[in-house]
Amino acid sequence: GLFSQNKVLTIDTMNPNVKNVEYAVRGPIVQRAVQIEKELREGMKKPFTEVIKANIGDAHAMGQQPITFFRQVLALCSYPELLKDNMFPEDAKSRARRILQACGGSSLGAYSASQGIDCVRQDVARYIERRDGGVPCDPDNVYLTSGASDGIVTMLKLLVCGEGASKTGVMISIPQYPLYSAALAELGAVQVNYYLNEEKCWSMDLSELERSLAEARKHCNPKVLCIINPGNPTGQVQSRQCIEDVIRFAAKEHLFLMADEVYQDNVYAEGCQFHSFKKVLFELGPQYSNTVELVSFHSTSKCYMGECGFRGGYMEVINMDPEVKAQLIKLVSVRLCPAVPGQALMDMVVNSPQPGEPSYTTFMKERTATLSLLAEKAKLTEEMLNTVPGITCNPVQGAMYSFPNISLPQKAIKEAKALGQAPDMFYCMKMLEETGICLVPGSGFGQKDGTYHFRMTILPPTDKLKLLLAKVKEFHQKFTRQYS
Amino acid sequence: GLFSQNKVLTIDTMNPNVKNVEYAVRGPIVQRAVQIEKELREGMKKPFTEVIKANIGDAHAMGQQPITFFRQVLALCSYPELLKDNMFPEDAKSRARRILQACGGSSLGAYSASQGIDCVRQDVARYIERRDGGVPCDPDNVYLTSGASDGIVTMLKLLVCGEGASKTGVMISIPQYPLYSAALAELGAVQVNYYLNEEKCWSMDLSELERSLAEARKHCNPKVLCIINPGNPTGQVQSRQCIEDVIRFAAKEHLFLMADEVYQDNVYAEGCQFHSFKKVLFELGPQYSNTVELVSFHSTSKCYMGECGFRGGYMEVINMDPEVKAQLIKLVSVRLCPAVPGQALMDMVVNSPQPGEPSYTTFMKERTATLSLLAEKAKLTEEMLNTVPGITCNPVQGAMYSFPNISLPQKAIKEAKALGQAPDMFYCMKMLEETGICLVPGSGFGQKDGTYHFRMTILPPTDKLKLLLAKVKEFHQKFTRQYS
Incomplete structure (x- = not known):
């Protein structure tokens, strides 16, 4: 007939390489987290009141403030009329002028x-x-x-x-x-x-x-x-x-x-x-x-x-x-x-503010505060995770993540496999449903056969991070009891 | 030996699909134009004083001004401190607030x-x-x-x-x-x-x-x-x-x-x-x-x-x-x-300014001015190109380009082929060297065998566009004489 019932582009006719792509950091567990947030907004009862996302290195979303100087220069570049104003420091203005001069028509839009x-x-x-x-x-x-x-x-x-x-x-x-x-x-x-x-x-x-x-x-x-x-x-x-x-x-x-x-x-x-x-x-x-x-x-x-x-x-x-x-x-x-x-x-x-420039002190203060806070949270995360029986966490020496090893009971592994799920996916999905905490299972990154992990960012604000770690501890203990 | 003389990545070992890629809009002619600009800055003598780029639909680089409202909202989103100021209209502020509320941590950086x-x-x-x-x-x-x-x-x-x-x-x-x-x-x-x-x-x-x-x-x-x-x-x-x-x-x-x-x-x-x-x-x-x-x-x-x-x-x-x-x-x-x-x-x-909003009048004035000017330049380009013997240009009904048909003398076609160049590439390269005008040869877009074209944007400011069209005319006549 004229109008084919079959689509041109289907799961069977599409590029098989694309079908093979996997990307756990924004995978099924994160999609479910977004859904749960919607359910909470719609008034659905849950054992928690908010989803805490520790799945992705998204600092600003977790409350980290941008560097003032950077944003001043961006505002100046976006709307150069502001260069006439006296509200911005001279070093921000000179950076903006330099960038605009290097743009076609002096516009970020070229x-x-x-x-x-x-x-x-x-x-x-x-x-x-x-x-x-x-x-x-x-x-x-x-x-x-x-x-x-x-x-x-x-x-x-x-x-x-x-x-x-x-x-x-x-x-x-x-x-x-x-x-x-x-x-x-x-x-x-x-x-x-x-x-x-x-x-x-x-x-x-x-x-x-x-x-x-x-x-x-x-x-x-x-x-x-x-x-x-x-x-x-x-x-x-x-x-x-x-x-x-x-x-x-x-x-x-x-x-x-x-x-x-x-x-x-x-x-x-x-x-x-x-x-x-x-x-x-x-x-x-x-x-x-x-x-x-x-x-x-x-x-x-x-x-x-x-x-x-x-x-x-x-x-x-x-x-x-x-x-x-x-x-x-x-x-x-x-x-x-x-x-x-x-x-x-x-x-x-x-090309950040240099000593002697008007924005230097504020810039250094903001930069140092952010990095010190991250260092504190790295330590906190490692220490608290290592207090949980069945969780072993290497020091978070750098970056923004901990990747602890988790012991999963045989019964849980069996149940996961029966569902066709990776055992740590099963674990993380259960944690999300029961606590609202969104982590990424180790299987999304690869790991030695027979070992299980999750990736957790150290980015949530300290109070929330403590709460999150306490909940992880409680969940892990409950999960271990339940499947032992 | 330990240190191989051969690189891992060479023209022979690289992805052949990438090698097959061609992109004329930023191809050899544009690279040569950039070089010529540098030569002019360094004081090299040329039969012209500036390169006029009509190779790419880059409106701001050709002097088109951005829409004020858009840039105000972008500045507000980049540096939300500005929301406290009274220098921006309320509709720009409300747009910015709406976008920031939809961003993680109310930041464009999430x-x-x-x-x-x-x-x-x-x-x-x-x-x-x-x-x-x-x-x-x-x-x-x-x-x-x-x-x-x-x-x-x-x-x-x-x-x-x-x-x-x-x-x-x-x-x-x-x-x-x-x-x-x-x-x-x-x-x-x-x-x-x-x-x-x-x-x-x-x-x-x-x-x-x-x-x-x-x-x-x-x-x-x-x-x-x-x-x-x-x-x-x-x-x-x-x-x-x-x-x-x-x-x-x-x-x-x-x-x-x-x-x-x-x-x-x-x-x-x-x-x-x-x-x-x-x-x-x-x-x-x-x-x-x-x-x-x-x-x-x-x-x-x-x-x-x-x-x-x-x-x-x-x-x-x-x-x-x-x-x-x-x-x-x-x-x-x-x-x-x-x-x-x-x-x-x-x-x-x-979601541009609506009637009754403070930025509406300015927005419409700017929008209309830009589109009217483009319409004028479309007409001007078509008309002037059609006055050149050997150039035939369809009406520029829309978009930002004319794509005129150019007659090239047999002798020029032969000379180009001897150099391994497409004849319209040969033509455009000569035009660039002699006049400073940067166009893209039709062969970069594909054309019927035996026909030749160039693509020229209608974006230069009216004065410069007129100059450019006059130079194209002069060059085409000279080129035709030279190879006839």
């Missing part, structure tokens, strides 16, 4: 160069040089992105090809941030797992990298190694030695390094320090710094800024083949440019 | 729902209903995007699959906007060309659609039909009859319709009117409106707004399979959310 606004890339380069104790950075190696996710997907797009045994393999840590597995599924690449060592505070073992690579070489062409440091979801901060080992391994095994360093300011634990892959690479000498291909990602979404909604970010590529760079510029030009307000925000992050 | 902020999607739905004379729109069918490009690529990602003869074919107009060919190349889909009828003012012929489809069915599985209306690069506005024919054709041939309607306010020619595919679909009755799968795209970048830098946009999907919708939501959730300032801007576009 497209920028696809690689990002020139002066912002220059500021990024100077920031990287300061951060890395003077290791040089060429602005031509800097690409502004829509958050780090955009950069990571773009790089993987360039790298992934081949079919069968010559298909590109990409090594990612387990547990991992599921953007990686999702992007690899979408691109049809081979995900090559290497396991972080939970017993040694989620560190990377060289022997595990070797095992993983040798295994992968039997069935695909592994050519990329991804590292998240500080770690998501695992909150570890890798040692300088570990980073050096990883770089030597990549050089020896001819792997392209992708370093996700979006939590570079989020380091809390005593004795821990952020070491950029770039800096360590250059400290290893020219035979490394002239050969190893590295891309590093940063963003406006994490650290003390927490400006996720602006989708600002950058990546720096080192030792990329010039012909491939031309291809990269072409590829990013198809999407025209990253959102310009996010570029402006990225600029303020890398 | 992630939004991946599909977009709820209240913005509701406002979009009401806008579509008003636009289409009451045809209902469900906010659940509305997805906010990062500009229209993002939505188009996302939809193609869902639709494209298969290998060999069952590989998805996607029908696109020739000439086309090269985002389409670029996305298809990247996804490895089959590009199926149908030609617009230049003789009939770039209209769509049913017989040409039939020819194109029949041909494609011999070697692939065509299941998508893309239309750009008003047209880019061709500036036509399709008639209601034409849209009806296209919908009937899609229903009969079981094709998924993608309607790129980002220029919906950019209609200038007498007797022309914008008809949305959605409205015409519903006017054809339930046997069509309940079955034909349609997605329509809109954006903040064009029309009277020209806010390209914010990357705001939305798409509305009609008759999408509910299982596929769940997959779409999952897919967009991997990238977290479109930039929130762009979502806020999209909201203002669909």
Whole structure:
């Protein structure tokens, strides 16, 4: 007949790679949380009065205040009439003028160069040089992105090809941030797992990298190694030695390094320090710094800024083949440019108020307060979780998450499997229904077979975080009794 | 040896689909233009003093002023302290409050729902209903995007699959906007060309659609039909009859319709009117409106707004399979959310000042002035181009571009081919070097074999546009003489 009963686009005719994508951070448990919030608003009775979301690193949503200076500059850039006013400090005005001068027609509404606004890339380069104790950075190696996710997907797009045994393999840590597995599924690449060592505070073992690579070489062409440091979801901060080992391994095994360093300011634990892959690479000498291909990602979404909604970010590529760079510029030009307000925000992050400028004191006060509070909450989370029998939590050395190991009774595991659910999904879903707490099951990030975890952000305000941790404790004990 | 001389990522090892991508709007000619600008700044002597860019629909870069109300609301949302001030009109404040209330932590810095902020999607739905004379729109069918490009690529990602003869074919107009060919190349889909009828003012012929489809069915599985209306690069506005024919054709041939309607306010020619595919679909009755799968795209970048830098946009999907919708939501959730300032801007576009509100008069004055000026420049461009012997230009009925046909002497065609260049690329490159005018060759959009064109925006300020057109005329005459 003229009007087909069948749709053109169905679950059976759609792109199977997209069907294979999974993304737990906004998966079924979060969808159910949104539903429960609606049910609460509609007056439905629950054993709790509000949903507490600890599923996603969304700082402002959890009450963190934006940095005043950043928002003043954004307001000035959005509505330059405000530059005539006396209500804004001079340093905010001069930053806004500089950004606007670099925009077509002096407007945030013009497209920028696809690689990002020139002066912002220059500021990024100077920031990287300061951060890395003077290791040089060429602005031509800097690409502004829509958050780090955009950069990571773009790089993987360039790298992934081949079919069968010559298909590109990409090594990612387990547990991992599921953007990686999702992007690899979408691109049809081979995900090559290497396991972080939970017993040694989620560190990377060289022997595990070797095992993983040798295994992968039997069935695909592994050519990329991804590292998240500080770690998501695992909150570890890798040692300088570990980073050096990883770089030597990549050089020896001819792997392209992708370093996700979006939590570079989020380091809390005593004795821990952020070491950029770039800096360590250059400290290893020219035979490394002239050969190893590295891309590093940063963003406006994490650290003390927490400006996720602006989708600002950058990546720096080192030792990329010039012909491939031309291809990269072409590829990013198809999407025209990253959102310009996010570029402006990225600029303020890398070009923040300096001593002597009118906004410096307030900026430093706000920055320090945010980072100190996060450090406190990291400690609090670790300590309280470790008081629960059956929960073991590594120190939250950095980033914004704890990823505790949870013991689940055999009966619960059986019941979950009967329902076709991962046992920690079953656990988290029950916790959500009974307490209103929204966590992400460890199975959404990957974990060693037979172990179970959840990821919990440390972002809720201290009072709420304490309440949340108390509820987790109570729930875990009740759950354990119920299924023992 | 330990340190491989070969890079991991080279032009030979990279993703070949990415290598196949072409994007003329920011291609070699534009890169050369940027270089020339630098040379001029460095004092190099040229036969001109400035580069005039008419290569891209970047209104603000060409001096178009943003709508005051939009920028006031954006400033208020960016720095809510301003809400306490008396310098902003009440309607701007109330819009800002409404958007901030819908943001996590009342901050533009929080992630939004991946599909977009709820209240913005509701406002979009009401806008579509008003636009289409009451045809209902469900906010659940509305997805906010990062500009229209993002939505188009996302939809193609869902639709494209298969290998060999069952590989998805996607029908696109020739000439086309090269985002389409670029996305298809990247996804490895089959590009199926149908030609617009230049003789009939770039209209769509049913017989040409039939020819194109029949041909494609011999070697692939065509299941998508893309239309750009008003047209880019061709500036036509399709008639209601034409849209009806296209919908009937899609229903009969079981094709998924993608309607790129980002220029919906950019209609200038007498007797022309914008008809949305959605409205015409519903006017054809339930046997069509309940079955034909349609997605329509809109954006903040064009029309009277020209806010390209914010990357705001939305798409509305009609008759999408509910299982596929769940997959779409999952897919967009991997990238977290479109930039929130762009979502806020999209909201203002669909929820602009109303009669009786304090900003209404100014808003309407600004909107009307911008659209009237564009209409004038459309007319001016068409008229002046048609005075040049060897240039024939269809009326610029809508959008922001003229796409004139240019006669090139045989000698020039030969010389271009000897250089391995498309003849109109050779022509445009010469024009750039001699006059500083930056246009995009027709070959970047596709054209009938043996015909040559360029795309020129109508966006430069009137004085500069006149100068530009005079220079084009002079250059074309000189070029013709030189190669005759």
